[in-house]
Amino acid sequence: MVPCLETGNYEMMNMWKVSAVAAAAVAVAGCTQSESVDLSPYALAAAESSGITPESAKGGELHIYTWSDYIAPELIVGFEKALGVKVVVDTFDSNEAMYAKLKAGGNGYDILMPTSYQIATMAKEKMIVEIDHSRIPNFKDFDKHFANQIIDPSFKYNVPYSVTYAGFIYSKSKIPDGADINSWHILENPAFKGRVTLLDDIRETLGAALMSLGYSINSDDPGQLSEAADQIIKWRANVRKFDAESYKTEVAAGSTWIGHGYSTDSVQVIVGDADEGMEPRDDIGFALPKEGFSIAFDEMVLAADARRPDLAYAFMNYVYDPEVAKINMEYICGPVPTKKGIELLDEDYRALIVLDADTLARGQILRGFDDRPDVMELYNKAWDRVKATEVYK
Secondary structure, three states: OOOOOOOOEEEEOHHHOEEEEOOHHHHHHHHHHHHOOOOHHHHHHHHHHHOOOHHHHOOOEEEEEEEOOOOOHHHHHHHHHHHOOEEEEEEEOOHHHHHHHHHOOOOOOOEEOOEHHHHHHHHHOOOEEOOOHHHOHHHHHEOHHHHHHOOOOOOOOOEEEEEEEEEEEEEHHHOOOOOOOOOHHHHHOHHHOOOEEEOOOHHHHHHHHHHHOOOOOOOOOHHHHHHHHHHHHHHOOOEEEEOOOOHHHHHHHOOOOEEEEEHHHHHHHHHOEOOOOEOOOOOEEEEOOOOOEEEEEEEEEEEOOOOOHHHHHHHHHHHOOHHHHHHHHHHHOOOOOEHHHHHOOOHHHHHHHOOOHHHHOOEEEOOOOOOOHHHHHHHHHHHHHHHHOOOOO
């Protein structure tokens, strides 16, 4: 995993392109400081204000099902130390994979972290239960700046965790003169044959194609979805594979030149990881296309069959402690929407992970079709057609 705040300087460029220039001494200092952080006092305070004590928690296990590299290790260690419990984290690489596992009988989880658009379906199918906000007093510090990026700001079933934006992580030296990395249409450029990966995610990738054509990321128009499938098939002449994980390492290694991926993952790669011997990569950038990009809020929900809802609420409350949120944001490279926590961040880093209003205005929120099975059928048919097309040769 790549702790995000281990470099000294960040460069903000057009279309939210990101690069990092690091001094080794600063990187090492950041690592040392991170390793010395003991978050157990914050975990204990969060648990007690949530209604549990170390005595009632001791020996228990909290099971979390989330995205990879999405919780700072210090948070896990602090929670375990404070309460005498074990935190078990399992990961998924797409909402569809997470949902399919749960539908197939995968259980034993307390906290799940789906993206906003998936939550209504999970609630409808009774996979999750309503949130008791009295058990999460720290949530009162939710930063209303993020409310318009969330599908359900009533928070009936959801506690926002972090937001990510989908664009391109790319190798700067491989972008030829005249090629516009700030446009989805760069994916049609023959210079990138066999050097592109697209997210293996039906909504993200069809959504990208829809936006490239000037349509809504949430279109329910059969003709537009057919056009979007045709667009991806054009891109596929350059696409080496669909993937939701390895683009992070493949762009760094040089096998992929443009990876369709998430802002959090991409910035983690760019700023480097001193612990793992990974230098900052100012030869790699990240861009949010001008035609539009997805806004996807991942949220904490409580599983209907949670064995330790008390630990789940304590952990949610802990995540929203400002000091804890600061450490977590420095690790995941994305904002946890707690106002006081964001205010604690270094000013330059805050500007890096919290989008300005002009950039945010280009983004589109992925919304669900839980009450429109006919629309999901259109998406599934379009996606099947894309996947049935042969890869580049």
